[in-house]
Amino acid sequence: MNESLLRELVPAVIGVLVRRGADFASAEDAVQEALIRALATWPDDPPRDPKAWLVTAAWHRFLDAARAETSRRGRELTVDAEPPAGQAPATDDTLRLYFLCAHPTLPPGSAVALTLRAVGGLTTRQIATAYLVPEATMAQRISRAKRRIAGLPLDQPGDLGTVLRVLYLVFNEGYGGDVDLAAEAIRLTRQLVALTDDPEVAGLLALMLLHHARRASRTGPGGRLVPLAEQDRSRWDTGLITEGVAILQAALARDQLGEYQAQAAIAALHADARSTSETDWVQIVEWYDELLRITGSPVVRLNRAVAVGEADGPRAGLAALADVSPDLPRYAAVTAYLRERAGDLEHAADLYVEASRAATSVQERDHLTRQAARVRQRPRP
Amino acid sequence: MKYLLLKHYRGGPAPAVDWAPMDQWTPEEVDAHMQYMRDFAARLEETGEFVDAQALAPGGTFVRYDGEGRPPVTDGPFAETKDLIAGWMVIDVESWDRAVELAGELSAAPGAGGEPIHEWLEVRPFLTEPPTVTE
Known part of the structure; x- marks a missing residue:
């Protein structure tokens, strides 16, 4: 066992x-x-x-x-x-736990911890190690979360949207010590697909599988970040891609589009291409339009500008940035990329430097610093 | 999100309250100050937000490489004008606002006469792992 x-x-x-x-x-x-x-x-x-x-x-x-x-x-x-040996179906019990542990009244960090423990069956120590906090702190976070939801009935339907957000958060955390949180998120989402009948759950699973398929190619020597355009696509896991695409197609066929299905569709179009130049950027822009319609998210607007830059050229991408707030975390990085493509090397290098200062991860910061250095080395026309 | 609350012996903005150095407080006032720090950390452990707290001795030196086969060069002790770090607390909280709120509370540690010392604390976000979903 x-x-x-x-x-x-x-x-x-x-x-x-x-x-x-x-x-x-x-x-x-x-x-x-x-x-x-x-x-x-x-x-x-x-x-x-x-x-x-x-x-x-x-x-x-x-x-x-x-x-x-x-x-x-x-x-x-x-x-x-x-x-008495009452035998209610165990599937209902498990589904209720998902709803309870990701209850909308819980702060996201607490919902994540409680879900990993009660639904995922991880120990407090494993969760603490994965999130780099002391075990005592994690134990308190979990017991506070439980106090907060104490008295809530277990037999009522919950908010599926919050559950999906919690699973997505776990997936995005990636590796965490001896626990592979991305794989754990996939396991929990797979289980949830079996317990529910909602195309968005399937959409989230497809999204995870399609991103997980690219994991090996996403980092280079020394843990350096390899951007999508430079990834060795022969290292993508075709089994996961096939599965993700099949799950997505079945979900889309039900004609109840949501944000995870739209994101998965974009990931699928990337997974389907042999290179960035062979990528169907026009369709990707269309999916971003859908995603924007659903979420109205400024981050989506920013990512859409990148896709527009690939589909219609960097000038069009820069124009699409006009209604995006410059306060967004990756705004400078996107602008730098589009400026470089437009041949404006001077600005691009400065913007990459600015972007590296705004980076939220070491890998991203180092990647953007390398980009700045690379652009500065490029001969000026 | 993890944040560092950095406490300086020297450096940072001009002090808001010109409090006497700790050695001029009464022993009870010193104890009360230390107890406040311990209680604060214990409270954060209780809320599931505590990660680490460490204090640094003021003594120390700068060290640098000086070429193959040569001993490292040292420079110190720190000049009076230099920024000097006294210690830190690492917290794991849901938002930047919460980090600022907690730094404000920590800065209310009592000094002479039991009054808050209003010391400046530097709040810095940690760089994290990049998210799995990037585009």
Whole structure:
């Protein structure tokens, strides 16, 4: 039994405890403790029925904690020590956990942490390591999040949009210590696709697969960032691309377009091309128009300008920047790129320098610094 | 988002309140100041926002490479005019506004007479990993 199979059991086991009368916060704590014990003991002594083992261990943990709590407060224990073996479908339990852990009242960072623990079955330590904070801090973040949602009914439909945003956040975090968060986000989104019937969930999964397919080519020696135009496309994972495109096509066929499907469509057009010059930029611009119509996002407007620059030339791209706010994080980088393409090398180099100062990641900063240096080396016409 | 709250012995904008150096406070005032820092860190751990806190001794020196086979060149101790870092706290919060809010609270640590010292704290965002989805 490997760790990921063990983790898949976690939401269902929490569901069993909740159905037996445990509140979500205590059930989740008890399962986490059982999980940590399983990780320590199973390698030497694997159980015959892993799920039953986890349910029993977690239920005993829960009873112990509840007894300690009731004696502390001098109150009666209200759950049955020997519960009836009720069997509600486990899929519903898992879906409810997604909604609860990504509840709109939670700050995004807390929703991410709680989702990874209760739905993803990661330990607090793994989540803390992935997000580079002390374990005690992460433990507090999770218990605060649980206090915040305490008392919310588990049996009501939640906000799917927030769930998708949380999964997208996890995916965007990439690698995190010994946990591959991108792969974990894909696993959780895949599971959600099986539990729901919404083309946007499929759209998000397609988007993730299409980006994940390019992962190996996105970084060069020393972790340097390789932009799309320079990526070695033979290293793209064609299996993931095929799967992503198929999922996207099925989703689009349902004719309920949303932002993730539109983003996935753009990723699919990139994945489909053998080079930037063979990329169907006209269609990409059309998808950006759709995306802009759906989201109205200034970042989309900025990215659209890049696509316009490829489809209709750098002058058109610069013109498309006219109604984009220069305060956006990557505004200078996009302007620099378009200026260089338009032959305005002097401005381009200065803009790359400006962009490197505004970069939010080391890789991006280094990449933009290299771009500035490269443009300065170019012979002037 | 992670932010560094940087505390300087010297440097930064002109002090808003011209407070006496710590060695001229009463021991109780010094204790109260330290306790405020500890409580602040404990509170951030409680809210799930604490990452790290470290203090630096004022002594030290600048060091640089001086060529193959030669010992490194040192320059110090720091001149009185130089910026001098006293320590830092690293926080992990949901927004820039929250980072500024917390820096403001930390700057309210009490000094002589139990009054806030209003010291300047520098707030700097960390560079992160690039997002997986880039275009």
